[in-house]
Amino acid sequence: MGILEKISEIEKEIARTQKNKATEYHLGLLKAKLAKYRAQLLEPSKSASSKGEGFDVMKSGDARVALIGFPSVGKSTFLSLMTSTASEAASYEFTTLTCIPGVIEYKGANIQLLDLPGIIEGAAQGKGRGRQVIAVARTADVVIMMLDATKGEVQRSLLEKELESVGIRLNKHKPNIYFKPKKGGGISFNSTVTLTQCSEKLVQLILHEYKIFNAEVLFREDCSPDEFIDVIVGNRVYMPCLYVYNKIDQISMEEVDRLARKPNSVVISCGMKLNLDYLLEMLWEYLALTCIYTKKRGQRPDFTDAIILRKGASVEHVVTLQAPGGSFLPWDTSSQQG
Numbered sequence: 001m002g003i004l005e006k007i008s009e010i011e012k013e014i015a016r017t018q019k020n021k022a023t024e025y026h027l028g029l030l031k032a033k034l035a036k037y038r039a040q041l042l043e044p045s046k047s048a049s050s051k052g053e054g055f056d057v058m059k060s061g062d063a064r065v066a067l068i069g070f071p072s073v074g075k076s077t078f079l080s081l082m083t084s085t086a087s088e089a090a091s092y093e094f095t096t097l098t099c100i101p102g103v104i105e106y107k108g109a110n111i112q113l114l115d116l117p118g119i120i121e122g123a124a125q126g127k128g129r130g131r132q133v134i135a136v137a138r139t140a141d142v143v144i145m146m147l148d149a150t151k152g153e154v155q156r157s158l159l160e161k162e163l164e165s166v167g168i169r170l171n172k173h174k175p176n177i178y179f180k181p182k183k184g185g186g187i188s189f190n191s192t193v194t195l196t197q198c199s200e201k202l203v204q205l206i207l208h209e210y211k212i213f214n215a216e217v218l219f220r221e222d223c224s225p226d227e228f229i230d231v232i233v234g235n236r237v238y239m240p241c242l243y244v245y246n247k248i249d250q251i252s253m254e255e256v257d258r259l260a261r262k263p264n265s266v267v268i269s270c271g272m273k274l275n276l277d278y279l280l281e282m283l284w285e286y287l288a289l290t291c292i293y294t295k296k297r298g299q300r301p302d303f304t305d306a307i308i309l310r311k312g313a314s315v316e317h318v319v320t321l322q323a324p325g326g327s328f329l330p331w332d333t334s335s336q337q338g
């Protein structure tokens, strides 16, 4: 059986297994297996087709925003409106075939905006240019999920599923679990809060599935088995996502009002240039950028060279930011200390 079939078998089994006390261990194990197979699926393939597609766009500016969406929702129209770069827009699907960068200048910051090919269901498994698009999305600071307001909600949940399946967590913070594999001593399990979704036994079962027999685990939050698996697997990306409903010129006021009230959502019309300023404000908030100017001892601050920090960051974080491999995520300040 191929990996895809195994994944689909497990997904089916999870779907038909009733969620209750008696099945919690079984379900936990299935989820651990699923995460393992998905990880295998994403290991870089050595085939030539995945190379040389021109998706390696240099990071530039203070932050990077990726435009993700189904074909023809208006991603390229948006890029052409907001930046001085022109990206071809047309009424047929898959007009854009590669990654096209533009720059939004806003409040003194340069925000790199990436137009990308449309993605469809199955993207994570390599349909269309899905994998490359998702690989770019992982490198962004914020994802704009662009949706066609005239189409149903199904697009949104399909895309969320695609991103979820490759370890991108949208608008979630890193689970506050301390986890450290050890050389010996078995598994030491503790929690500082009452756990309603995980137990010591389940945690052990999941760890064994990953062939981990010695580790220190401390739950500082009432996390689910999926969140615990995320911590073990690592390499998850916790990313702010703004849902942007475009083409509101085509729907009723009532419908516009309904969409606008959804969490993390903004309604716009690129065609009629509606609400674009508000979108920029929201984007800025999601990037939560603040400018900080650095100063060497005995010298005046260099105002031409700002360090851009995210929300919740203090000056101490500049050190973290600049450490090799140091990354800083906007909403995980609580779990920074380990």
Ligand SMILES: Nc1nc2c(ncn2[C@@H]2O[C@H](COP(=O)(O)OP(=O)(O)OP(=O)(O)O)[C@@H](O)[C@H]2O)c(=O)[nH]1
Pocket: 069, 070, 071, 072, 073, 074, 075, 076, 077, 078, 088, 089, 090, 091, 092, 093, 094, 095, 096, 097, 116, 117, 118, 119, 246, 247, 248, 249, 250, 268, 269, 270, 271, 272
């Ligand atoms: N009515 C209306 N049409 C729009 C709006 N924004 C874009 N369009 C149209 O939607 C069609 C698709 O726009 P594109 O910008 O090419 O969409 P895309 O998401 O880049 O598409 P792909 O590159 O094929 O994935 C074009 O015909 C645009 O003119 C809008 O706000 N309202």
Ligand SMILES: [K+]
Pocket: 071, 072, 073, 089, 090, 091, 092, 093, 094, 095, 096
């Ligand atoms: K198009």
Ligand SMILES: [Mg+2]
Pocket: 075, 076, 077, 088, 089, 095, 096, 115, 116, 117, 118
């Ligand atoms: Mg396009």
